Amino acid sequence: MLNGRDQRIDFFRGLALIFIFWDHIPHNPLAELTVRNFGFSDAAEIFVFLAGYAAVLAYGKIARRDGYLIASVKILRRAWVLYVVHIFLLAVLMGIVFFANSHVETRDLVQEMGLQYFLSNPQQALTDELLLRFKPNLMDPLPLYILLLLGLPLVLPMLLRKARYVVMASFVVYCLAPSWNLAAQEGGVWFFNPMAWQLLFVLGGAAAMYGQQQKITPPRPLSKQPVFIAALLYLLITGLVALSWRWPQVHDAWMPLWLGEYLYPISKTNLSPVRLLHFLALAYVVAKCVPHSEWLNTWCARQSCRMGRYSLEVFCLGVILAPLADMLNALGGDSLVIKLFSALTGVGIMAALAMWLDWNKRLGKAL
Template identity: 80%
Template sequence: MTQGRDLRIDFFRGLALIFIFWDHVPHNPLAHFTVRNFGFSDAAEIFVFLAGYAAVLAYGKIARRDGWLVATVKILRRAWVLYVVHIFLLAMLMGIVFFANSHVETRDLVQEMGLHYFLSNPQQALVDELLLRFKPNLMDPLPLYILLLLGLPLVLPMLLRKAEYVVGLSVVLYMLAPWFQWNLAATDGGVWFFNPMAWQLLFILGGAAAIHGQRPLVPDARTLPRQPLFVAAAAYLLIAGLIALSWKWPTVHDAFMPRMLGEWLYPISKTNLSPARLLHFLALAYVIAKLLPNSGWTQNWLARQSCRMGRYSLEVFCLGVLLAPLADMLNALADDALAMQIFSALLGAGLMAVLAAWLDWNKRLNRPAHVAAA
């Protein structure tokens, strides 16, 4: 017997969207409570992994029911929608940042958001935007998702039959990418901040997890403390959390951090998805999956709001991107900085939840009567 819909996926997608929004508002005190403060990974890993999970879960069912060609057409259609959304979102983001910059005199928000390239090279910036090479701050996850989605039809048939083979090839590409410095070109001679050659591994692992989740459950009679893998993952999370917390006090970090461990650990590359980041996320996902089963806790009011945001992740993500510079502007103009920083962070998360609620209500309103009755 297989499991039904796992509401934890929607819940953590919604939570990741809130964390992404909070992490991208400068001087936001609530950003101290996001996952990046307690280990080596952050909300980006959650977003990409669950994107792969959701994509394979959805298009895998289509491929099994209607065939690979139909699934491919639907994937390409979705990628096209994301591409169009990316272009319009970037245009709206630039308008908001230019508006906010005209009201903030103490900082250059255009420079901080990485939009100076557009002012100095507007024509080339428009071309680079169409080629997914012009990616200001906050815009990196969407082009990555577009590219990973475009590659899904190439591996979907094998992923559905022999997922371990695809994961193995993905691991090889992940290991070779930093060694041979494989990445895609960006503006000003740079490269993609999220190297798709490395981050594809998380996407593939998410897809493999989706396939594994559809298999019959095999109960494990051992309690969690007696499961070696759980103990190892929990220990790694504890060590990583202590190291991450020590970064707030450099003298303490330098005093207690072993030199050999520091030479192996640093730098923790986000661009190439450093092994320390990858292992931290996998350990975090495994421990949470064991400690929080897919049961009634997802039915409380707050959890349901996060689940709803996760179901409409594209729309909510876009709103969060647009709200971040506006929240930054409000914080810069406020007299009581701390109060406004907390208020703008909570207001932004609330607006994202309201958007998800409206989209859900609108979807149910437009649902055919016989489907709604069923």
């Protein structure tokens, strides 16, 4: 713990930011190490769940101390800041992609990033940007987070009192999500359907409340906990399925036809139940197996924790760095050294930003 703050939350938020950055770089060898390769969910689920956890923990404390009105005002002010950041970040991203595209002759980065819509219809694209409907690649998580924050004041009072009722209502909305999404550019829909992904945000908030209310009891051996065993088995089975995707012939040979028809496609947009269950199993197993201990004081863990504490700033920097790393990789051809250099250097820059922000915050308090 750090001033009552669970450092594991910051650590995994930082790790999710690294995974998101690596996953956003095409043909990045380090992306083979991210969580998406070993199951049905990926770093997006981690990010949204922990965002809900951190938001309810922070604004719940403000609500208890200063009242719901003050907490709601601060939530809405934070959502406004995120909205302004989204507009600015999109402008910067477009500038970087256009610059990178002028230096890469083998690929059309503008098309790959989903920016062709802006070139063909700039006036409508600007309007859609203000309405959060224009979301090129890499930009989907931020509008989702803005919308989830805007809805938090409506459920925060009940989350602090009877979280299970909020979770039940959220689950009903999730079940309706496949037929209910928001409009995006060119007649499309949001890649992250807010009606589905709100469930993870709410579950994160409910977990924060449960963690505060949980009574300290002697732990039972993990081998005698049926839920833990079931979650672990599910992770092992889905991990094997995900690994089999690398060898389609092997996958088709042992996957029963009826099961494949039920399982696929595994929708990320609507947060398919098997994705949701995989993340919940992963979160449960990690919570049981990863203790509060000295490992969080190691150098690498401290860097990840610091990145997690400044997740917004680090995420935005990662969005900017990803196309630059892609450009560097494209200019370097198939060089493995260049690909590793761009991926690791990007993480180093993100960690340096978090370090600077932490130092600047401590300096402000000292003054």
